[in-house]
Amino acid sequence: MPTLSLSDIFNSTCLSGTPGIPLGTTGDCLPGFYCPHNNASHPPEYCAPTPACQVSRIAGKVCPAQGTYEPTVCTHGYYCPPPGREQIICPKGHFCPWGSSKPIECGFGSICGEGALKRVDIMGLGFMVGIDVLLLAGTLGVGAWKWLKERGSRGKKGGAPMARIGTATISGKGHASKGSEDMELTKMKSKEEDEIEEVNEREHENLSADLLKLVESFKRSIDGKHFGLTFDFQNLGLKLKSGRELLSGVNGTIEAGTMWGVMGPSGAGKTTFMNVLMGKVDKTEGTFWVNGVKQEMKEYKRIIGYVPQDDIVLPELTVRENILHSARCRLPSSWSDAEIQAHVDLVISCLSLTHVQHSLVGDAVRPVLSGGQRKRVNIGVELAAAPMCLFCDEPTSGLDSTSALAVLKLLQALSRLGVTVVSVIHQPSIEIYECLDNLLLISAGHAMFQGPREEMVRFLKSEGFAFKPSSNPADIVMDIISGQGAKHRSFARENEVAHLISRWDVVQPTFNPRPAGDSTALKRTVNNRGGSWYKQMVFCFMRSMIQQQRQISSFFLEITVGAIAGALIGLAVTGADGHLFQGIYRYPYEVLSISINYGLLPQIGLIGGLAIGLAGSPSGVKVFGEEKLIYWREAASGHSRSAYYVGKVLCTLPRIALSSLHFATLFALLATPLISFGKGYLLILLNFYCVYGLASIVSMMTRKENGPLLSVVVGIIVSVFCGYGPTLKNAKDWGLEWWWRMCPGTWFTEALYEENLRPYEELFNIEEAAKSLGFNLGWYGKDILGLVALGIAYRIIAYIGLVGLKRDRQR
Known part of the structure; x- marks a missing residue:
């Protein structure tokens, strides 16, 4: 190490006493940095950090300027327009993450006060609360209507109301008894005998x-x-x-x-x-x-x-x-x-x-x-x-x-x-x-x-x-x-x-x-039978929607699981205040960089994919797994298989949309990522869409009782291949990128990575960060198309399984 002279120490502007290293030839600093003391005579310079500052940088924290002319990253909640001479508080309606050179507009449906370092998306919250209120009101309304109708019909019959539950009977006084059970069974038997008498009257001699x-x-x-x-x-x-x-x-x-x-x-x-x-x-x-x-x-x-x-x-x-x-x-x-x-x-x-x-x-x-x-x-x-x-x-x-x-x-x-x-x-x-x-x-x-x-x-x-x-x-x-x-x-x-x-x-x-x-x-009779494909598809869709309405508790459970999953992931990173990525500063300021954090966003992609798999797989497998016997019966009688399938797939879209909305809303509120709510919601929606497609494949290949567990296992497996570990770069080196691309997690994480890095493109070397993990920048549109194509491909495979397996049951 060279020996410093007294003149060097006395003339140094660095806290460490070492001479500064110039970082440019002009007095301007790079976008996203604050350098109030620099000018043409004193360009930005790097100072060797003090031991305390070095510890902070290794820990991923920013320390104050280590010299009079050393630039610092613009503080969050402020922006530093070129040439970086001033640090201005972020105006209302905008937010300024760490290292902003200009304020970012919050956009419709977001709240950003003066000095906001992140946006708070309330558009999703508004939709979520509004839809939940309507669903709850509708459910309570239908329940009340049924209760009033049942009460009215019982009142017309007179006597204490009786409700059969399983094989027991509960009287109007609210208790079950052996006597009331026998009475109900007797009434049922008498009712059945009355019906037999009706049917007997329809014999050949006295047809109704x-x-x-x-x-x-x-x-x-x-x-x-x-x-x-x-x-x-x-x-x-x-x-x-x-x-x-x-x-x-x-x-x-x-x-x-x-x-x-x-x-x-x-x-x-x-x-x-x-x-x-x-x-x-x-x-x-x-x-x-x-x-x-x-x-x-x-x-x-x-x-x-x-x-x-x-x-x-x-x-x-x-x-x-x-x-x-x-x-x-x-x-x-x-x-x-x-x-x-x-x-x-x-x-x-x-x-x-x-x-x-x-x-x-x-x-x-x-x-x-x-x-x-x-x-x-x-x-x-x-x-x-x-x-x-x-x-x-x-x-x-x-x-x-x-x-x-x-x-x-x-x-x-x-x-x-x-x-x-x-x-x-x-x-x-x-x-x-x-x-x-x-x-x-x-x-x-x-x-x-x-x-x-x-x-x-x-x-x-x-x-x-x-x-x-x-x-x-x-x-x-x-x-x-x-x-x-x-x-x-x-x-x-x-x-x-x-x-x-x-x-x-x-x-x-x-x-x-x-x-x-x-x-x-006779052939004309056969050919004329059956509704058109479109009508059969609509009827299957309507029937499935009625089924969902009458299984409202499982529907509420699914969206609740989605909400909890989004909230837990958001809570896990809420302390980062939306700063979910830390890279190397642009040349020549890389020497000022603090500890990098390339892995947090892919980790969120992994955990998000796992949560979506856990939330969506059990419900997705039930779409077809619960009614194979119905499908086999209807296919054997000439129903259109494709109309049935399309109708069932369409009926899942409202469930997917609402589960995704609850997940995305709470995740956005707590994690406050830089990706806009609309783009984030679309990513989560398509990930759910792919999970449902995978679950459909599982339902075709396994027994009903094994379907939910196996679909969760498959969902977990494909979520692991998201580019976090092993990374997509590893997959490319092994010649296995095609397998990673067959899993929705890779497309999901790559798009999430892109949209959260893009606001930092002036501050960090995001190209190097993406390259180190194997992700492609500028691929958000391709990633969306990839998820859409993957979801469609899964459903095509599921349809082939639907019509190709158990062919003897469909004849």
Whole structure:
């Protein structure tokens, strides 16, 4: 180290006593610096810092000028216009962060008093509070209206109000009791019996006017004179790749306007036969004729109704809303809404559901309707489409005998009016058995009998089986086809089931397909079915919005989580007063630099991405994960898959917008970043948008119960790849930038970095800072487009998964 002379020390203007090092040749200092004593004779100079100042700079703090002519950074709350001779307080309506050469206008929706070092964005807060008040008022208003309506209806009935909760009952006095529970169950049973009596009156001998009108409505939906479908099938078979035969050599005819029951033991092939018949499963051999025309059945799925064994309806919708949606999407596009509404009225009336049409369907956890009512809603969803044939997979499953009979009586009445009805029936009572016109007995994948039930009894009697007059023929038949028929005859026979199958192959009538009918009219009927793509999309969107409105608690929870996440991140950096970046000063003032802080903004990007992933993933996965069964059912009946998907995606946008608003508002208020509220909100919105897209992909690939957890894990993983660590520069060096660019966090953080660095471009060497992390400056627009494109790409992948996975369930 050179030795300082006394003259150097006495002539030095630096606190350390060392001579100053010139930082320029003029008296002006760089933009953002304050140098009141400099002039042409005394240009800015660098002074070696005192030990105390050196400690401050290492700690990232600014220390006073270390000499008379050393420039200092303009204090926050002030600005220092060139050439830096004066430090002026920031005017009202503007803010001046640290190192400002000119004041920055606050902009609309922000508050900036005189001497403001940061802006306070209140525009988002105003929107947030206003929307929350409207949502809360609307929710309370709807709740009050429902309460008044329920109270009024109870008052009309008289007596203490009763509310059924689960299986218990709460009386008007506010306590539950075993007696009141029994009373409620008795009332429910009586109510169900009354409904059965109503349905019984709709038999062939005394058909109700509404049922006749319903069939007339059915007929208006076809192009031709003949209503109903007749199926001929020969040598139907289904063999797996493993060589196992599920169905073999089944022949027969199902006439239009008949009621068929398919019976057999568990695993006999009943459901397999029906799935092959409907075209839901491709046969490996055999031939179909539809109304005499050789054709695959799946071509007619728009005019075929399928009632699954489980009651697949949306619990958040009312009885009418479930049925109406099906009608709007599946009836001919030429029908007006008034005609569709009238058709739905008839369906509801014929199902004896008028008195509960505005009640929520509910589910097993939160029951609202009885089992019989839910089953009839399940059937009503199909009748709303005016099918020419109705297939039912165990329509009596899970019902008591009274409810089961009511359902079968309804199906019988429909068959009397021309609808072809085919039902898989398991262990029917004698009353249900007598509702069936014809039977198909299946065992081990082979037909044992096919034809009128009276002929079945004669056939089995000819094989030595006895039917006692007091017995239920269905019970005896089930014993026989299960291989337990020895107790119903007086002699022994080995391989009883195989014998009966071979006997039926011999005695069954010769197969003769009927003459071809008017296939052109039938095809026109099929082609005319279904609302337009646009209408189906709108109906799916409206339905989803109703679901969200009735799940308002989960919606409030989601936006609350978003608000809390934004507030916590804002609180974590609120002490920085908006100064979220510290870089190296521009040449030649880099020697005056304090400790740099390149990583805080990327760290905020990381934490913000993690918070958005945690807040948005569970809700995003529920968009599709909660109703796969509904989608499969509707896709199999001819609904537009893309219309359903687009409608569901659009319904998420309000949720995303509000969750993002709460997150962005509280983050902006507490963190006060330099990025404007509008740009920051757009970034957060698009990040939520991408998270929802990722969650949609997860929902397609996993089971419903695993979806929320797995989507959160995926959200956390993609948030890590945001350019913080490993940095985007590391990724470029490894040749893996493409992977970082597939994750929304990289685009989000890069845009956040750009917008918070740009106001400092005169003060700091921001190019070097961005280069050190691998980010690109001037890419805000590209980053926005990248997030939009990524969100769209995620949704395209999710759509491919929606239509490509479980294809057998969508046929």
